[in-house]
Amino acid sequence: MATVSGVRRRRSWKGWQFVGPFMLVFALVFLAPIGYSIYLSLYRNRLIGGNSFAGLENYQRALQDQQFWSAFGRVALFLVVQVPIMLFLALLVALAIDSGRLYGTAFFRVTIFMPYAVPAVVATLLWGFMYGARFGLVGNIDDALRITLPDPLSPHLVLASIGNIVTWEFVGYNMLIFYSALRTVPHSLYESAEIDGASQFRIITAIKLPAIRGAIVIATIFSVIGSFQLFNEPAILKPLAPNAITTFFTPNLFAYSLSFSGQQYNYAATVAIVMGILTMIIAYVVQLRGTREG
């Protein structure tokens, strides 16, 4: 990966003129906070006694914390259900658009991508309004059909409702990643397969999907990271569904509440680090599995 294109040039420090500014800011906003988190997680801060070294005490606490594991379980469930649905839909649309057999290809490509440009705040407010029984669409349907639909913001449905919002936001983005990858597959491959009498389904499974495996792995990793970081949608829906969304609904919401309502910065940093490590492990496993099966 780290090879210079074309002819190898002699090594010199010149490149740092270009890379230096990025790395300077990167060190300030990425590396320093990571180091600071690790430092925080190893200390405790008490009203009496002040700041003192705590060893792995915070980590022990996190690993035994019911609230942390319930938050983790929730995003894990979200990951297992929402991510496959979203990526599957994205793949179907990408294949449909790439097939060249749609009427209005350009319209579909742009339309389905559009929600990506909508801020998570607006997307969540929008769906939050529509979920509402007062002046939302759910309320309209209830009135029109004289029925009572299950409340999308009730405790047992709210996670699915959030899944719907996230799917709406990112289906188009993932579709575009898949579509861009499909466009680079040489079409002569399909044509000779067609001449040999291969069915469309066979062409998809035998040629197209293997060809875009790299893109599928990347999209999966982004989605894994996104699921584990889930924050905006539940945080913004919280005023609408105060009983369904707790302060420890997701690990990020938990860390946020610990810091900014509880002033427990040391423990919040620990929770963030544990989540970061779990995320990296799972992203790494996805990458290994994705590249091995070739």
Added chain:
Amino acid sequence: MTTALRSSRRTQEMSPTGTGPARRKRRGSVTLTVLTAIMAVYTLVPLAWLVFSSTKTQDGLFTSFGLWFDGGEFALFTNIKDTLTYDGGIFLRWLGNTLLYVVAGAGGATFLATIAGYGLAKFDFPGRRAVFAVVLGAVAVPGTALAVPQFLMFAKLGLTDTPWAVIIPSLVTPFGLYLMWTFTTQAVPDELLEAARVDGAGEFRTFFRISVRLLAPGIVTVLLFTIVATWNNYFLPLIMLKDPDWYPLTIGLNAWNAQSHTAGGQAIFNLVITGSLLTILPLLAAFLLLQRYWQSGLAAGSVKE
């Protein structure tokens, strides 16, 4: 396969408009179109709801069907006027803040990612491998996991509650760096740089005079994606800013919504809805107008495994 071979294949295969030379026109399929249209309807319903709702008064919202106009009154223009003037015109202040964060944050991030990606692709320097390892590793670190220590550090520096607290963290985009690196590798031929060096041009002069033009589609792509990221940023300003005067639109809209849901707070759902519409229009317009660029730029980025 060597990189040089790959990039030549790529440039042949990818024309930005979407109809490659090898693409034969096929017979359209009604079934497939209908199935895809279902997806498009799912995408459009919330946006349609937003457009219809922005034409309604606060009362009209409660009494009319969501996906059609309110028979009584067409209040779009009143709503826009009210949104822009409510609370001493705070919405315009938020819009100005958002523009500041976007211009400084996304502009700066694109500039840094472009020169760094160029440096990685075209120079060999001590520590190059380490830069790769660190930056690519950082992509896997959950961004929000950094937010708490970032907040504490900025608090110590006395920068919280100032625009710097939002702008500085926005300046780094590992994904943008990755895109620019892959893009430079295929768009700027080494021979061109060698020729410029033989002519005695300095590296920066060569970059700004020659390379920038070749990199334009990649730069537009990174710019668009960083604009979306900063325009839509919620978590970072949420923790960094307390003073409503520095809010971006996202935080401001959420504050209006929270106010509407609080007992005793003035309910201004119509302003939340109209404000939401005004917030997304500029970005949708930018994406529609520049689609030729970002579609080809993304394609370039997705090829490299």
